Amino acid sequence: MNNLKHIEYTPSGVCSKVINFDLSEDGKIYNLKFTGGCPGNLSAISKLLEGQDAKTAAMILSNNTCGPRNTSCADQLSKAILSNLKDQNA
Numbered sequence: 001m002n003n004l005k006h007i008e009y010t011p012s013g014v015c016s017k018v019i020n021f022d023l024s025e026d027g028k029i030y031n032l033k034f035t036g037g038c039p040g041n042l043s044a045i046s047k048l049l050e051g052q053d054a055k056t057a058a059m060i061l062s063n064n065t066c067g068p069r070n071t072s073c074a075d076q077l078s079k080a081i082l083s084n085l086k087d088q089n090a
Contacts, residue, residue, distance in 0.1 A: 004030060007084050011076035013069055016042065019077055023084055027054045037073045045074060054081045 004022035011019055016037035022030040029049045034042040049057050058081040066072035 005084070005088070007080060009076070009080035009083075011071075011073065011080075013071045014066065014073045014076055016073045016076065019073070019080055021077075021080075023054055023081070023088065025088075027085065027088075028052065029054050029057060029081070032077075034073060034077075042073055045077070054085060058082045058085070 004024055006022050007020065009019045010017070014037065016034045018035040019032075020035070021032040024030065029052055032046040032049055034046065058078040061074040061078040062082075063078075064072045064074045
């Protein structure tokens with residue numbers, strides 16, 4: 001595996017307090033962990049995304065909402081991914 005960039009993202013407007021993950025040079029997601037939020041759902045998302053293409057994951061998760069909120073933990077993860085992919089390509 002190539003070098004990993006560790007990301008710690010503070011989401012906004014959701015129950016999760018922190019989203020941590022590693023992003024590889026070839027744009028794959030590893031070691032995704034949510035602190036706070038719905039443990040069952042977020043644990044499942046973490047397992048499903050391990051080793052997956054970050055850009056594809058972000059596109060799928062973008063604009064998902066939770067209850068009356070205009071965002072969700074998944075949507076916040078997509079924002080964290082896209083922001084860091086832009087930084088990686090800069």
